[in-house]
Amino acid sequence: MTGPLLDAKTAVVTGGAQGIGFAIAQRFVGEGARVVLGDIDPDPVARAADQLGGPHVAMGVPVDVTSAADVDTLLRTAIDSFGSLDVMVNNAGITRDATMRKMTEEQFDEVLDVHLKGTWLGTRAAATIMRENGGGTIVNMSSISGKVGFVGQTNYSAAKAGIVGLSKAAAKEVAHAGVRINCIQPGLIRTAMTEAMPERIWDQKMSEIPMGRAGEPGEIASVALFLASELSSYMTGTVMEVTGGRLM
Numbered sequence: 001m002t003g004p005l006l007d008a009k010t011a012v013v014t015g016g017a018q019g020i021g022f023a024i025a026q027r028f029v030g031e032g033a034r035v036v037l038g039d040i041d042p043d044p045v046a047r048a049a050d051q052l053g054g055p056h057v058a059m060g061v062p063v064d065v066t067s068a069a070d071v072d073t074l075l076r077t078a079i080d081s082f083g084s085l086d087v088m089v090n091n092a093g094i095t096r097d098a099t100m101r102k103m104t105e106e107q108f109d110e111v112l113d114v115h116l117k118g119t120w121l122g123t124r125a126a127a128t129i130m131r132e133n134g135g136g137t138i139v140n141m142s143s144i145s146g147k148v149g150f151v152g153q154t155n156y157s158a159a160k161a162g163i164v165g166l167s168k169a170a171a172k173e174v175a176h177a178g179v180r181i182n183c184i185q186p187g188l189i190r191t192a193m194t195e196a197m198p199e200r201i202w203d204q205k206m207s208e209i210p211m212g213r214a215g216e217p218g219e220i221a222s223v224a225l226f227l228a229s230e231l232s233s234y235m236t237g238t239v240m241e242v243t244g245g246r247l248m
């Protein structure tokens with residue numbers, strides 16, 4: 001394989017204004033892709049697209065991934081602006097941590113909606129377009145929290161485990177049409193989401209990591225690139241742990 005890995009491909013990345021999503025978009029652009037970022041607030045997503053090189057390589061679209069209409073608009077922007085949809089990364093996420101005793105139903109529903117319903121909507125809409133166009137790749141962002149379950153994250157662990165189940169089921173439905181769907185389970189990655197954690201929790205998580213350090217967003221982006229590209233051409237329905245060896 002020679003040349004850029006995503007040459008002339010179009011990728012959509014949800015939650016792309018910052019953190020892991022932005023790092024993925026940056027990596028994809030570096031490999032020849034045009035990207036459309038979807039994120040909840042208009043200004044940050046527009047700034048992120050500018051930072052990636054502006055309208056000939058990157059567009060920013062304000063979307064709420066829990067809305068089917070917004071997700072359709074996002075994918076339509078990719079096709080209208082760049083002519084195709086080749087890669088979809090369902091990455092948008094939130095946390096509303098609390099033990100079960102204190103967690104409200106609203107906090108449970110909010111997290112399930114953004115992660116699980118958002119990923120389902122993105123997977124369904126992208127797969128529909130890709131199967132008509134002869135193929136594509138979908139990367140869904142789970143978490144190691146969905147593998148082992150974390151105290152204070154009954155909502156998030158359920159959603160992230162659900163993403164694995166939905167991805168495997170969907171992968172079976174669309175494999176024959178050339179659409180591959182895989183998941184990433186990051187461990188502790190340094191972003192706004194984890195920097196909001198109390199120091200005590202951060203230190204406790206660090207103590208579980210054999211490699212002795214947190215991961216950087218770029219280290220998730222390189223795995224997303226692998227799953228999005230032909231490098232992983234015989235993989236679908238898989239889950240890749242990117243955790244520095246934590247909770248293996």
Ligand SMILES: NC(=O)c1ccc[n+]([C@@H]2O[C@H](COP(=O)([O-])OP(=O)(O)OC[C@H]3O[C@@H](n4cnc5c(N)ncnc54)[C@H](O)[C@@H]3O)[C@@H](O)[C@H]2O)c1
Nearest residue numbers: 015019020039040064065091092093143186188189191193
């Ligand atoms: N940082 C970690 O350690 C870690 C570990 C495992 C999994 N993850 C997952 O990786 C993904 C990215 O996380 P991050 O650490 O970069 O977090 P982040 O908070 O930096 O970024 C998440 C992005 O999603 C956007 N978003 C939230 N709700 C949205 C909605 N309804 N519609 C559209 N966009 C929305 C936010 O605005 C934000 O830009 C998430 O799915 C997260 O659960 C992160």
